[in-house]
Amino acid sequence: MSVTSDLTVPQGGILSLSATQASAAIHAGELTSEDLVSACLDRIALREDAVQAWAWIDPDAALAQARALDRERPRSWLHGIPVGIKDVIDTCDMPTGYGSPIYQGHRPVADAACVAQIRELGGVILGKTVSTEFATRHPNKTRNPHRLTQTPGGSSSGSGAAVADFMVPLALGTQTSSSVIRPAAYCGVVGYKPGFGLINRAGLKFLAESLDTIGVLSRTVTDAGMLAALLSGLPVEAATFRAGKAPRIGLCRTPWWSEASPSVQQSLMQCAERFRAAGATVGEIELPSEFAELNEVQIRLSSYEFFRALTYERTRHPAKISDSLTRRIAAGGQVTRESYEAAVVTMKRCQHWMSGVMPGYELLMAPSAPSEAPDISGTGEPTFGLMWTLLQMPCMTLPCGLGQAGLPVGVQLISSCGNDLGLYRDAAWAESVLSGR
Amino acid sequence: MSVTSDLTVPQGGILSLSATQASAAIHAGELTSEDLVSACLDRIALREDAVQAWAWIDPDAALAQARALDRERPRSWLHGIPVGIKDVIDTCDMPTGYGSPIYQGHRPVADAACVAQIRELGGVILGKTVSTEFATRHPNKTRNPHRLTQTPGGSSSGSGAAVADFMVPLALGTQTSSSVIRPAAYCGVVGYKPGFGLINRAGLKFLAESLDTIGVLSRTVTDAGMLAALLSGLPVEAATFRAGKAPRIGLCRTPWWSEASPSVQQSLMQCAERFRAAGATVGEIELPSEFAELNEVQIRLSSYEFFRALTYERTRHPAKISDSLTRRIAAGGQVTRESYEAAVVTMKRCQHWMSGVMPGYELLMAPSAPSEAPDISGTGEPTFGLMWTLLQMPCMTLPCGLGQAGLPVGVQLISSCGNDLGLYRDAAWAESVLSGR
Numbered sequence: 001m002s003v004t005s006d007l008t009v010p011q012g013g014i015l016s017l018s019a020t021q022a023s024a025a026i027h028a029g030e031l032t033s034e035d036l037v038s039a040c041l042d043r044i045a046l047r048e049d050a051v052q053a054w055a056w057i058d059p060d061a062a063l064a065q066a067r068a069l070d071r072e073r074p075r076s077w078l079h080g081i082p083v084g085i086k087d088v089i090d091t092c093d094m095p096t097g098y099g100s101p102i103y104q105g106h107r108p109v110a111d112a113a114c115v116a117q118i119r120e121l122g123g124v125i126l127g128k129t130v131s132t133e134f135a136t137r138h139p140n141k142t143r144n145p146h147r148l149t150q151t152p153g154g155s156s157s158g159s160g161a162a163v164a165d166f167m168v169p170l171a172l173g174t175q176t177s178s179s180v181i182r183p184a185a186y187c188g189v190v191g192y193k194p195g196f197g198l199i200n201r202a203g204l205k206f207l208a209e210s211l212d213t214i215g216v217l218s219r220t221v222t223d224a225g226m227l228a229a230l231l232s233g234l235p236v237e238a239a240t241f242r243a244g245k246a247p248r249i250g251l252c253r254t255p256w257w258s259e260a261s262p263s264v265q266q267s268l269m270q271c272a273e274r275f276r277a278a279g280a281t282v283g284e285i286e287l288p289s290e291f292a293e294l295n296e297v298q299i300r301l302s303s304y305e306f307f308r309a310l311t312y313e314r315t316r317h318p319a320k321i322s323d324s325l326t327r328r329i330a331a332g333g334q335v336t337r338e339s340y341e342a343a344v345v346t347m348k349r350c351q352h353w354m355s356g357v358m359p360g361y362e363l364l365m366a367p368s369a370p371s372e373a374p375d376i377s378g379t380g381e382p383t384f385g386l387m388w389t390l391l392q393m394p395c396m397t398l399p400c401g402l403g404q405a406g407l408p409v410g411v412q413l414i415s416s417c418g419n420d421l422g423l424y425r426d427a428a429w430a431e432s433v434l435s436g437r
Numbered sequence: 438m439s440v441t442s443d444l445t446v447p448q449g450g451i452l453s454l455s456a457t458q459a460s461a462a463i464h465a466g467e468l469t470s471e472d473l474v475s476a477c478l479d480r481i482a483l484r485e486d487a488v489q490a491w492a493w494i495d496p497d498a499a500l501a502q503a504r505a506l507d508r509e510r511p512r513s514w515l516h517g518i519p520v521g522i523k524d525v526i527d528t529c530d531m532p533t534g535y536g537s538p539i540y541q542g543h544r545p546v547a548d549a550a551c552v553a554q555i556r557e558l559g560g561v562i563l564g565k566t567v568s569t570e571f572a573t574r575h576p577n578k579t580r581n582p583h584r585l586t587q588t589p590g591g592s593s594s595g596s597g598a599a600v601a602d603f604m605v606p607l608a609l610g611t612q613t614s615s616s617v618i619r620p621a622a623y624c625g626v627v628g629y630k631p632g633f634g635l636i637n638r639a640g641l642k643f644l645a646e647s648l649d650t651i652g653v654l655s656r657t658v659t660d661a662g663m664l665a666a667l668l669s670g671l672p673v674e675a676a677t678f679r680a681g682k683a684p685r686i687g688l689c690r691t692p693w694w695s696e697a698s699p700s701v702q703q704s705l706m707q708c709a710e711r712f713r714a715a716g717a718t719v720g721e722i723e724l725p726s727e728f729a730e731l732n733e734v735q736i737r738l739s740s741y742e743f744f745r746a747l748t749y750e751r752t753r754h755p756a757k758i759s760d761s762l763t764r765r766i767a768a769g770g771q772v773t774r775e776s777y778e779a780a781v782v783t784m785k786r787c788q789h790w791m792s793g794v795m796p797g798y799e800l801l802m803a804p805s806a807p808s809e810a811p812d813i814s815g816t817g818e819p820t821f822g823l824m825w826t827l828l829q830m831p832c833m834t835l836p837c838g839l840g841q842a843g844l845p846v847g848v849q850l851i852s853s854c855g856n857d858l859g860l861y862r863d864a865a866w867a868e869s870v871l872s873g874r
Contacts, residue, residue, distance in 0.1 A: 092749070106546050113643075116748035200745035201646055206550075206639040233741070233774035304670070308637035311553035312529070337670035341855060418778060 006050070007145045010166050014039040019081050019169040019223040026080045033066035033080025037124055040082050044167045050148055052141045053162035055087040056094050057127030065124045072122070077226055077236065079122030084162050084171035087128040088135045088155075089214070090203040091115055098205045099131035099140055099155070102317045112203025114172060114214055117231050126168050129158030134310065135174055135207050137379050138322040144186060144373045146407055153183030153369070154379030159217045160187040170227055171217045176208050176302060178369070178385020180215035181397045181412055185368035186380060188399040188408030190431075192216045192224035193385075195417050196392035198232045208305035211298070211389055221396065221431045225424035234421055246279035247362035247426045252414075253284070254366050255292040256383050261371040263403035268367055271400050271411045271434070275365075278433040285357065285364065291350055291387065298386040300335055301343040307332030347390050351417070354391055358416035363426045368397040368410035384412065394420045396427045400434050443487070444582045447603050451476040456518050456606040456660040463517045470503035470517025474561055477519050481604045487585055489578045490599035492524040493531050494564030502561045509559070514663055514673065516559030521599050521608035524565040525572045525592075526651070527640040528552050535642045536568035536577055536592070539754045549640025551609060551651055554668050563605050566595030571747065572611055572644050574816050575759040581623060581810045583844055590620030590806070591816030596654045597624040607664055608654045613645050613739055615806070615822020617652035618834045618849055622805035623817060625836040625845030627868075629653045629661035630822075632854050633829035635669045645742035648735070648826055658833065658868045662861035671858055683716035684799035684863045689851075690721070691803055692729035693820050698808040700840035705804055708837050708848045708871070712802075715870040722794065722801065728787055728824065735823040737772055738780040744769030784827050788854070791828055795853035800863045805834040805847035821849065831857045833864045837871050 010016045014036055017025065025031035041059045048054060062082065069080045085091060088098050090108035097103045110116075115125060130142045135155040142157040144150040145165035152161040156173030160183030163171050173180040175193045184191020192215050199214040206212055216224040229236050251272050257265070272282045307314075307329050313321060314329050321329070358364075367384045374380050388395045394417070397410035413430055415423035447453045451473055454462065462468035478496045485491060499519065506517045522528060525535050527545035534540045547553075552562060567579045572592040579594040581587040582602035589598040593610030597620030600608050610617040612630045621628020629652050636651040643649055653661040666673050688709050694702070709719045744751075744766050750758060751766055758766070795801075804821045811817050825832045831854070834847035850867055852860035 103546065108546075109540065109543050110753075111749040113745050113748050116752055117745065120748060120752050197647060200742065200748075202643040202746040203749075209638055210634060231745075233772075233777070235774070305637065308550050308554065308668075309639040311550050311557060311637075312548040312640075315553055315557050316547075335670075337672065340670070344855075418781075 006148050007165060015043055015166045017169070018220045019218065020220065020226065022169065023077050023079070023081055027074050032070045033124060034063060034070055036080060037062050037066040037082050037126065040126060040168050043165070047145070047165050047167065051143055051145050051161050051165050053129055053158040053165065053167060055097055055128040055130045055158060058094065061093070062124060062126050069122055069124065075122035076230060078118065078230060080124065081170065082124040082126035082168050083118055084126050084129040084159055084168045085115055086156050086159050086171065086173050087131045088174055088205040089115060089172060091125060091128065094125070094128055096128065099133045099135065100313070100320065102313055102320045108203070110203065113200040114231055115203065121230055129162050129171055131155055132157060132379055133322055133325055134205065135176060135179055136325050136328065138324050139376060139379045143376060146188060149375055150373040150407065151186065151376045151379050153186035153373060155179035156183045156217060157379065160184055160189060160191070163187070163189045163217045163219060169219060170223055173215050173217050174204065175213050175215050175385065175389055176211045177298065177382035177389060180217065181385045181395055182369045182380055182382060184217050185397045185410030186373035186408065190218050190221055190224050191397045192228060193389065193395045194228050195394040195420050198228060198420060206309045208302040208309065210305060211302055213389065221398070221424060221427045224396065228420065242428065244425050244429060247429060248360065249275055249280050249282045250285035250361040250364045251282055252287070252364045252366045254384065254387060255287065256295065259370050259383055260367045263405065264367050264369070264371060264409055267400055267403060267409040268365065268411060272365065274433055275430065288353060290346065293346060294350060294387040294390055295383065297343045297346050298390040301340060301347070301390070303328060303332030304335040304340040351391050354393065355417065362415070362422060364414040366412045366414065368412040372403040372405045372407035372409060388414055393417055394423045396423055398427060398431055398434060443585050444602060452480055452603045454606070455657045456655065457657065457663065459606065460514050460516070460518055464511050469507045470561060471500060471507055473517060474499050474503040474519050474563065477563060477605050480602070484582070484602055484604065488580055488582050488598050488602050490566055490595040490602065490604060492534055492565040492567045492595060495531065498530070499561060499563050506559055506561065512559035513667060515555065515667060517561065518607060519561040519563035519605050520555055521563050521566040521596055521605045522552055523593050523596050523608065523610050524568045525611055525642040526552060526609060528562060528565065531562070531565055533565065536570045536572065537750070537757065539750055539757045547640065550637040551668055552640065558667055566599055566608055568592055569594060569816055570759055570762055571642065572613060572616055573762050573765065575761050576813060576816050580813060583625060586812055587810040587844065588623065588813045588816050590623035590810060592616035593620045593654060594816065597621055597626060597628070600624070600626045600654045600656060606656060607660055610652050610654050611641065612650050612652050612822065612826055613648045614735065614819035614826060617654065618822045618832055619806045619817055619819060621654050622834045622847030623810035623845065627655050627658055627661050628834045629665060630826065630832045631665050632831040632857050635857060636665060643746045645739040645746065647742060648739055650826065658835070658861060658864045661833065665857065679865065681862050681866060684866060685797065686712055686717050686719045687722035687798040687801045688719055689724065689801045689803045691821065691824060692724065693732065696807050696820055697804045700842065701804050701806070701808060701846055704837055704840060704846040705802065705848060709802065711870055712867065725790060727783065730783060731787060731824045731827055732820065734780045734783050735827040738777060738784070738827070740765060740769030741772040741777040788828050791830065792853065799852070799859060801851040803849045803851065805849040809840045809842045809844035809846060825851055830854055831860045833860055835864060835868055835871060
């Protein structure tokens, strides 16, 4: 069993800065966007052959954006900060391939709303990060920077790997099942899936519109929260991200606890102990038996939507769809509207139960993924993401050390619907505990 | 005051067929798709200069689709039937301009999900129908076929006018405020806004993603219901559209009753009398006072989303956006996230109240628009659509005669969330009463 990591962490220097630290330096006139972007591009030049996190990158165009921004007064916290964009999100000046050979070289006519917002805020669109096929489970080329034989997870594979490898401090991802939380956990970074609908989805390639959520991958809680807050208009001044008093935490093993590896189980219980030692109350939360259906319900609901959302692709380009996605789509074609609506009813009943329980807790904690990153033949299992996506609750995974295989393990923190700001505060507290700061 | 109509109704012949009648004739081998499409194209050639319902039409391409389908066994009810597609919905083989000069001549890389589904079902994509600017209120070129000085309503202007003018039996529209119901009422046709999320939205240009709903304009209840049922997988066999027993109806004047013209008020009360005379129980439903906020809540919620969804357009092409939309977008930029979330809370509370009241009724009835079609300097007021869109309830407007200005008036029928099939049944009953069949 290996305990080495292929990842060399930059010690000091520009690359070691969080987006928030870099932003402060830019605002203080101590750092230029050009220097920051150059450092990222140098890191990419060094590591991209091994990691393959990028679907598209144009160093000259990125530097041109940075230089233009350096001539302005800072527009926002994001001014001059490079951001990676998952390749299922449209960009008007970079190809957007949706992770599929059907769309290789496709140039969208416009930026997605979130991309245009990032530009408006003064962010640098560094490039497009690799997505799995249409943000489903079929793997693409990216490797886990901690160990190149392992998957970075999916579907936000490139965003997870690029942020973990210090190629970029911030990246957008998307989650329909566990596509932000899982790659973030496997890659040892922060992954934030906001409450449903926080970040505008115009210009996102839809997979399952009632679940698809744009999220953020970063190396700190503050970085993830700040980007989402700026895009959605959450009051940045209220999102101080300062650890407040220790929260009341509900430990939720979920109905799939037995599918978590001993390493993941042990890690979660150790986290709970550390949170307790730091002053949190941690109680176990028992879910009603109906919750055991939710993973199946999520798959039924999403498959029904896949079948419809991908009609053009499955009818015009069936040979360019992977076998696994073809099977998933075909299964979706068998889901009746009645069965779909029954899934929605179950979803709503469980959301309602949660809204009744959550006032007792600031935060829930659960596994982020069932194991450390498996090998690159797949992208891992969405087991511990499905339920929370379906419940539309804001979730964040924080890295909490290495597991038995020497690879990162994450702890998933969940807040109540509409309480993304509360998640930032309490996740910042958890981050300070886990980092020993 | 004129009481004439510029619209000459075809008496007998192919054009007078509903989609369902044409479908039966095609299945029986008594009609070809080519003949049907030719008749539509002839009508368009005759009337398009006056009505201007189409953003794009290619007669040869439409006929080629029809001839190819004539060589096959019918795939579905829709086989060989021409459908107009509102120009905010992507088509891979026709330009899609989103009603804006910014996108003039734009060719999407793929069909929207619903367009690809229509092709899969054997439908003919006849052409693109005119939309107002990004499906907002700023008028485009289309005129009301009943009187060319008047608006067809918006934003599904071309779909309403084309169906009313017998250019096509079926068209897709979209509704964020009242953009299916209002043009259908003004043009004297059936307009169906399904419950939120029934028809898949992949490939729709988003305006306000939490409200945007794809709907159908047609000349009969069955035609509208059949198309939506086929797209969503609702059991077509259960959607018999046969008038069952007379429903229990709740007459809902809404908090905006005083904004309805005497003509519209009188028409609704006469409809209620006719429904009563046909055996329905009609009671008045009183809304809690909070419902009076819902139009403002809808505008607040949608404006917040406009501002974000149209970021690319407002930052890159501000000079190509109309003054009225520019003002609306600017107002949306002032809506805080806190205020948006408060709007969502009000919306959910009113949805919950409705879900408690609706078991007492099969159907609600309300005005479709505050007046008959006003002149072409605008597209009319969304007053009577906002609330129902916000509540996510399935709605259908049926023509119920001419008002005092000699122009069509509609009655809006509303069912509970998730009960689109029930709406088809009860609207078919209402249609049979209103048509005296």
